[in-house]
Amino acid sequence: MSYKNFPMVPRVIFGRGSFNQLDEILAAKRLSVNAPFIFLVDDVFKNNNELTSRIPLSYEDRIVFISTKEEPKTYQVDELVEDIILKTKAQPSGIIGIGGGSILDLAKAVSIMLTNEGEAKDYQGWDLVKNPAIYHVGIPTISGTGAEVSRTTVLTGPDKKLGINSDYTPFDQVLLDSELTKDVPKAQWFYTGMDCFIHCVESLKGSYLNAFSQSYGEKSFDLCKEIFLEKTYDASDVDSQEKLMMASWHGGMSIAYSQVGVAHAMSYGLSYLLGTKHGIGNCIVFDHLEEFYSEGVAMFKEMKAKHNIELPQGICAHLSDDEFNIMIDVALGLEPLWENAIGKNWKKTITREKLRGLYQKM
Structure with a gap:
């Protein structure tokens, strides 16, 4: 091997x-x-x-x-x-x-x-x-x-x-x-922090998981829980700024040796068609992925409520069939992400109809 x-x-x-x-x-x-x-x-x-x-x-x-x-x-x-x-x-x-x-x-x-x-x-x-x-x-x-x-x-x-x-x-x-992060607005802090949290969930629940990626992913996941569940947002909290910087590093290391999953694949579709920024796009998608990441999504919803974050709704409400197909094509093109999330036989369950149904909820 x-x-x-x-x-x-x-x-x-x-x-x-x-x-x-x-x-x-x-x-x-x-x-x-x-x-x-x-x-x-x-x-x-x-x-x-x-x-x-x-x-x-x-x-x-x-x-x-x-x-x-x-x-x-x-x-x-x-x-x-x-x-x-x-x-x-x-x-x-x-x-x-x-x-x-x-x-x-x-x-x-x-x-x-x-x-x-x-x-x-x-x-x-x-x-x-x-x-x-x-x-x-x-x-x-x-x-x-x-x-x-x-x-x-x-x-x-x-x-x-x-x-x-x-x-x-x-x-x-x-x-x-971490001093360079002190002026980040709260909403941006949340969306980008959730990018890190979602990295961890997708890595730790994926079929590519190994001891290397797991050790980094678990550390990042724990730091995210501490920052977003145990604390309230405080722009002057140096400890949180330093820990989120470390969570980001560890989350990035975790996916370097494994891969991300469903939320990233689908948010690439949103971003390509609608120009949705990466962090908020991940959040919009992840909010509807209980079927794939039940515990992670429940925790995400708890974090969202704690920090009074309201996500945009209905961004796919007025899309045409062609537009849905463009997003679906982009998402399905990310094969390693789907294989990590679902396994080698992912094409049996991840159909175009399935993805369209999920996009229509957003």
């Missing part, structure tokens, strides 16, 4: 205020004065001098602010790569992503596409990347997605929503500074 040799993030700094060490980390990786670092930063920080003034710019380095109103697109990656190539004299020393899951995924994708020919859509799938990415650093400013540790970069392409899953995708360096 052959076992998959998965890459892990080789270097990580964890600690409140550790963002201040970014300068010394990058100085050792600068290739030349003509090879800049490109900082891809969530544009929510555009007028936030508290963060942007601390980004260590030298020589030709520059900040590119990126809107996260929509999920990352393959054409967006291609445009960023073209812009970088046109505006730099030499290949960049590295790409640094500062933001939530969308920004981290874009940073990973851009670093790959700077060394691989073609368009980002050509690499949506598993192990299609031929050349190592350039040096890339992930700095999350919200916790839950696991993008800081995963070997995928989730992108919406012209005909599917699917990640660039490869051994070259993970960051070379991650900087986990």
Whole structure:
């Protein structure tokens, strides 16, 4: 039997205020004065001098602010790569992503596409990347997605929503500074935290589960229970911020060695057709998945009630047959997720009618 040799993030700094060490980390990786670092930063920080003034710019380095109103697109990656190539004299020393899951995924994708020919859509799938990415650093400013540790970069392409899953995708360096998460609005904190919780449920209930993924998944699951069931939301709670950052890391590690399941497969369909953001999309879907994850869904509903979160209703109420079919096609295309959730014979029970019935509840 052959076992998959998965890459892990080789270097990580964890600690409140550790963002201040970014300068010394990058100085050792600068290739030349003509090879800049490109900082891809969530544009929510555009007028936030508290963060942007601390980004260590030298020589030709520059900040590119990126809107996260929509999920990352393959054409967006291609445009960023073209812009970088046109505006730099030499290949960049590295790409640094500062933001939530969308920004981290874009940073990973851009670093790959700077060394691989073609368009980002050509690499949506598993192990299609031929050349190592350039040096890339992930700095999350919200916790839950696991993008800081995963070997995928989730992108919406012209005909599917699917990640660039490869051994070259993970960051070379991650900087986990929980202080950067202190201004996250409550609803966003909940939706992204639930992305992490759902990672754990899907990993721990899946057929791909092994002792490695289980050990990470259980730790993350326990941290999520503590944060979302035992505590109330408090923007100044440092302990909760640090623990959610660790839950996100462990949740991402858990699915690296197993896989996600039904909620993620179906939320990709919502995202592809309706542009629903990943965290809230997972929540909308998971709310209706008692049949697959009865205990997890019951706990999710308890968390939702505790924090007074109301999910959008009826988002699929006015869709046409064609639109339902588009979502169903996207969801069914994610075969490893279904196999993990249901088993090798998943196609016998996961029919188009079954998925349409579930979507119609949302």
